[in-house]
Amino acid sequence: MEKMYDITIIGGGPVGMFAGFYAGLRDAQTQIIESLPELGGQVKALYPEKTILDVAGFVGVTGDELITRLQKQLDTMDVDQKVDTKVTDVVKKDDYFEIETNHGVTKSKTVIIATGNGAFKPRELRADNAKELTGKRLFYSINDLNQFKDQDVMVAGGGDSAVDMALMLEKVASKVYLLHRRDEFRGLEYMVDRLKESSVKVVTPYLIKRLDEVDNRLKVTSKKVKTEDDEMAMMVDDLVVNYGFISNNRQLKEWQIQPALDHRLIEVNQTFETSVPGVFAIGDQITYPGKQDLIATGFGEAPTAINVLMKEIYPDRRGPVHSTSLHRK
Numbered sequence: 001m002e003k004m005y006d007i008t009i010i011g012g013g014p015v016g017m018f019a020g021f022y023a024g025l026r027d028a029q030t031q032i033i034e035s036l037p038e039l040g041g042q043v044k045a046l047y048p049e050k051t052i053l054d055v056a057g058f059v060g061v062t063g064d065e066l067i068t069r070l071q072k073q074l075d076t077m078d079v080d081q082k083v084d085t086k087v088t089d090v091v092k093k094d095d096y097f098e099i100e101t102n103h104g105v106t107k108s109k110t111v112i113i114a115t116g117n118g119a120f121k122p123r124e125l126r127a128d129n130a131k132e133l134t135g136k137r138l139f140y141s142i143n144d145l146n147q148f149k150d151q152d153v154m155v156a157g158g159g160d161s162a163v164d165m166a167l168m169l170e171k172v173a174s175k176v177y178l179l180h181r182r183d184e185f186r187g188l189e190y191m192v193d194r195l196k197e198s199s200v201k202v203v204t205p206y207l208i209k210r211l212d213e214v215d216n217r218l219k220v221t222s223k224k225v226k227t228e229d230d231e232m233a234m235m236v237d238d239l240v241v242n243y244g245f246i247s248n249n250r251q252l253k254e255w256q257i258q259p260a261l262d263h264r265l266i267e268v269n270q271t272f273e274t275s276v277p278g279v280f281a282i283g284d285q286i287t288y289p290g291k292q293d294l295i296a297t298g299f300g301e302a303p304t305a306i307n308v309l310m311k312e313i314y315p316d317r318r319g320p321v322h323s324t325s326l327h328r329k
């Protein structure tokens with residue numbers, strides 16, 4: 001007989017991964033469906049080398065290490081993990097949902113949407129020759145710090161991640177510049193304080209206009225903000241641009257189930273149920289008053305959603321206690 005899952009988790013970012021583990025603790029028949037070739041979401045794809053400071057229990061953990069640990073935790077449970085599989089539609093049937101993907105259709109009693117930022121990509125630099133130099137001297141993420149060892153590197157951007165990247169690069173690079181179009185940085189106060197104490201040279205308020213490869217190095221030409229033609233050229237080896245990310249969440253509008261949205265985010269109640277009964281949502285994809293897009297927040301949302309939906313599916317089953325009594329191997 002065709003398998004009927006209790007829970008289908010759409011999206012295998014950190015929040016979907018932890019939800020999968022917790023669903024396993026509750027003995028739920030669970031599948032996680034992830035469109036990328038591996039689990040880990042934004043953390044794995046966009047900042048594997050960054051040190052994350054605000055996950056409970058870790059003084060600091062790199063993105064890669066956190067995902068490795070989540071994967072190990074998830075692997076202790078009997079949860080079907082389907083990667084390279086994109087959910088293309090969710091269809092409501094009488095008392096279950098059909099989950100359509102590019103690899104076929106499965107059935108599930110409930111759904112947890114954990115699609116985060118959807119399909120995301122870095123916001124690109126608009127400057128002459130930027131396209132031609134992408135991947136050669138211009139980068140949008142740091143996958144291997146050693147690539148920048150003993151190089152002169154410029155980071156462009158003014159948010160948390162840009163400050164973080166500059167501080168990360170300081171450990172291996174010969175010289176790091178941080179160029180921003182404003183005089184102030186939007187990063188966490190703690191990071192900005194560390195920036196002030198560091199050897200990173202801050203260059204403000206400038207906007208990059210043009211890139212040229214000269215003698216195997218990169219000439220970065222920038223214009224001073226609010227001036228007519230006050231230009232400056234700097235020579236570096238590499239440029240890392242961190243102007244944030246553009247996400248595409250239009251996919252939700254293409255599904256047959258239509259959870260209520262606030263702009264592009266799913267509205268949920270206090271138990272993370274959407275306007276569609278049986279469909280829950282957690283992580284960066286949702287909105288509620290005071291919602292913070294953080295890993296720690298999503299980790300907290302998962303057990304609430306799962307315990308509530310388990311009560312809906314199995315009203316007679318004993319409710320949750322502590323993890324040690326839920327699962328003994």
Ligand SMILES: Cc1cc2nc3c(=O)[nH]c(=O)nc-3n(C[C@H](O)[C@H](O)[C@H](O)COP(=O)(O)OP(=O)(O)OC[C@H]3O[C@@H](n4cnc5c(N)ncnc54)[C@H](O)[C@@H]3O)c2cc1C
Nearest residue numbers: 011013014015035041042087115116117283284293294295
């Ligand atoms: C540069 C940067 C630095 C950050 N630093 C921190 C930090 O220090 N601390 C912190 O707490 N947070 C940080 N964040 C935020 C944190 O990464 C997010 O809050 C977290 O990743 C949210 O997890 P998620 O599982 O909800 O979503 P995501 O990580 O976005 O994962 C969602 C997953 O769903 C998949 N998906 C989407 N659509 C489909 C579909 N149709 N079918 C199948 N799969 C699908 C995606 O491929 C993705 O893997 C940072 C974010 C960025 C970009």
